[in-house]
Amino acid sequence: MGGDYAARRLAAIKEAAFEILAEKGYKAASMLEIARRAKASNETLYKWFGNKQALFKALVEDNAREARELLERALSDDGDPIDALSRLGPVLLEIVTGEKAVALNRAAAGDVFETATLGGTIADYGRETILPLLTAVFERAGKDGLLTIDDPREAAETYINLLIGDLQIRRVIGVSSPTVRKEAEARTARAVTHLRRIYGKA
């Protein structure tokens, strides 16, 4: 057993798991219901993933991989670093406030007392992946004389704080909505304006 069929089954299982996670949350996303929706057997889920946490850990990793590719693409052009930050902002906002990220953060919050692995996975693949990319952008901005940067890592964290702030927790506890493109662009523009004032040439 291998080949195309197994890959298709795997994809169907992961898709079903994501749907049910988003609809009902981690607690109510039972392995049995995921199996039913995916037209798979409970036993196959346990055989392939070992347990519930491992299935959702795989989802975290998949989602992070996709997000990372989007972010790297937004940064791929070797143009003006400030332009790069402006391009990246809306992409990053849409990812972190999107349904998938929110559902997975909720799962991680619920998992803290069980295996305590989902949160670490989210952070490893999320923030700890994007920060070095951003740090590199700020190094370039400093080298090009566009901004006065003592510590590029700190500048990168400041950008994330100005851009995202407390949006994620508000999404996770259910008091705010996904950030749509227009708003993401406005929020990015404001963050970049603030950055220029904080780190402008003295």
Add this chain to the structure above:
Amino acid sequence: MGGDYAARRLAAIKEAAFEILAEKGYKAASMLEIARRAKASNETLYKWFGNKQALFKALVEDNAREARELLERALSDDGDPIDALSRLGPVLLEIVTGEKAVALNRAAAGDVFETATLGGTIADYGRETILPLLTAVFERAGKDGLLTIDDPREAAETYINLLIGDLQIRRVIGVSSPTVRKEAEARTARAVTHLRRIYGKA
């Protein structure tokens, strides 16, 4: 039945609920275990609170009341508005990253698919309470000519973003620790420095 005994029983139940919430999370905090720890009867819990969510909603409200008092005390002195922000920063950081707030945010994240009430309660009593207080401080800073403020509400949100950023979600998913006093002071100082640059007299 009323009077002192009932008040003491109520306090014991709420204390037990908080302990178990912090130790095991919302999902595993069963009414039965809370009753046992509080030396109360399951039936009494259901009689007094109706259901699990309502018990935890009461905890949210209690915690928010206490937090608000601390914050108002930090802002009570009618001195320099920038000093007020510097006094408030560490207090706010310790509250939002403290065990109680984190446990309640996790409960709210888990409740999104059930009654979806805890998150709204947290926000009503938390952010939507502190923002007007901060907005007033920024109005004063503008009027006193200390900062150039177009929109005091926006400035207040910027301060929260610079100060707290994504700390809350990172606490909730288990990848960071409470913010201790020294770090809270450093973080506050940095946020205030950034504020001066963003909103300094032109």
Add this chain to the structure above:
DNA sequence: ACATAACCGTAATCTTTTGTACGGATTGAC
């Protein structure tokens, strides 16, 4: 086509929780 591995659908086991019921004990009011 055939043989084998693996998956599907169903069932079973075990554990835990929610919410209600009840008799005896305790508290509060008079």
Add this chain to the structure above:
DNA sequence: GTCAATCCGTACAAAAGATTACGGTTATGT
């Protein structure tokens, strides 16, 4: 002290979920 209301501790019923087992069906490799 007496009486009534209420709480405690225990028990029960129903439901749900995690995980494993099993016979028949299906996909894969030769």
